[in-house]
Amino acid sequence: MRVWLLGLMSAVLLSFSASAELIKSDNPYRLLEQVAEKTFNRIEAERNQIDEDPNHLKTIVKEELMPYVDNIYASKKVLGRYFKDTKSEQRQAFYKAFTDYIVATYARAFTQYDESKHEVEFVNPKNADKDERAVVVETRVVENGRPPIRLDFRVRYDNSNETWKAYDLVVEGVSLLSSKQSEIAAIIRSRGIDKTVELLNEKAQQPISMDDDVDVPA
Template identity: 55%
Template structure:
């Protein structure tokens, strides 16, 4: 699980919350190219803010919010996670769920980011040989490389074109054949059965508000 969350966090940075006023979306009609551009910008930001991260781990939330979230379709992902439970919710409950699911993801990624070391980890990108112009859903393949001879981790991004924002966004990540979306769907479905949708929203809200801790302390 530790390798999973590290891979997830590192990968999704390469993959909607308000951005800083000066921030501009990186745009490219080719999702492969977009992913690499976002990755390079985000990894540079992590290295630049390393002192701030070491002084306060909660700063990772700022990086995720500003660099990653604009390119993650968390609403589409949240709908997929809810699955058949979506039709059993009110509009108010759905909006609350989208918000807490987004904030929960930010906190989850922030915790796993404490394991990331830009001096040891790199990401390799497959080129867009199979991308067809006009496509609206694609799978972008990357690999997480760690120094020390460990086998590369395969990371397959599922991306869709957001017609509203006019930008490609990631909605799922498959790590070594295991889908984040499917895993979260099973987890959330179990919580909803036990606590109902309102109880699930409250539980996610509480988890989202927890302080960021070194990942070793949060691992079960």
């Protein structure tokens, strides 16, 4: 499986709210479709700027994708059992550092995206029942000459913002949230929470180039 593509689509998972006006929709399937379309259209429109300064991809990730995720819920899941072993200040520092790291990681993933080759298809979109508060949105990433990659977004309704937000991505049956939780737990176990936050901040600040690979902290 192409690691960059996993990272690219995973960008919707963890973030903080941007100042841009949110797309509102009672249909989580249509919402994600609109967000994806808007993001990829912007990448195509700003291709020259991206080629000149790949760090511009961070701005696109923050502004177009990140408002549509449940970042606190996902961050707590990633922190896992270490949540109860950390102080409030440490948790807040972790949320911010992990978010910044994710933004940088998936901005790097976008350096491998080619709008002339890749297409995202939404499978069987439908209307969510009025009583539903969690759904799975199925998509496929299509590239000529390669088998489609199955991507299932887990989405939950955020009552505070009155909108649907993604919190996990399951790629070919593998949960990205669970995978990140395992990676981060190993780092916390060996280095402690403060060193983990420091490492994530360092990773997030590294400049982006067009030949970058998706990175994970180690």
